[in-house]
Amino acid sequence: MKKLTLKEEEIMDILWDNGPMFIREMLAFYKEPKPHYNTVATLVKLLVExxxxxxxxxxxxxxxxxxxxRKQYHGxxxxxxxxxxxxxxxxxxxxQFIEDQxxxxxxxxxxxxxxxxNRKQ
Structure with a gap:
């Protein structure tokens, strides 16, 4: 699976947390200064591709x-x-976790x- 950039992951977080939506709705979840509509639209297009x-x-x-x-991506x-x-x-x-305490x-x-x-199930 391909990796997400930070900006792409930001959009995915919006979709994962809120479900299907339009680009204008996505913009409401950004803090000021909000990105331009075309910027978000371009990132969404890349996520589709x-x-x-x-x-x-x-x-x-x-x-x-x-x-x-989200679980599939993180996995x-x-x-x-x-x-x-x-x-x-x-x-x-x-x-490694044990060694690093x-x-x-x-x-x-x-x-x-x-x-x-899990093995018993």
Whole structure:
């Protein structure tokens, strides 16, 4: 899956949080100074081309919505990082967290419990 730029992710966050909408509606979610309508329209067009957003014509305009969920995108981005930096080993990732003291024993036990529960289902 392709990566999003910060500006593209900003639009995706608006769509993920609020559902389908028109570009004019998206503009309401930006803080001042708001970007120009054409700037947002161009970014949305790029998101359509990348396959992140789809649209449906309504009258003489289009309503846009996310084609993938936030969870799908974040999962794909995480998989890319694990592939690139950890040889596709989730064990190496967890080991890194433990070595860097970003995960303690209680969190590790909770993770093991979640894995065991998911295997039972």
């Amino acid at each position: 990348k396959g992140f957003v789809c649209y449906r014509p309504l009258g003489n305009t289009y309503q846009y919505e996310a084609k993938i969920t 794909s981005a995480l998989s890319d990082i694990i592939s690139q930096y950890y040889d596709n080993s989730y064990t190496k990732v967890v080991s 970003k995960m303690d024993l209680e969190e590790l036990k909770k993770l093991i419990s979640e894995i065991e529960n």
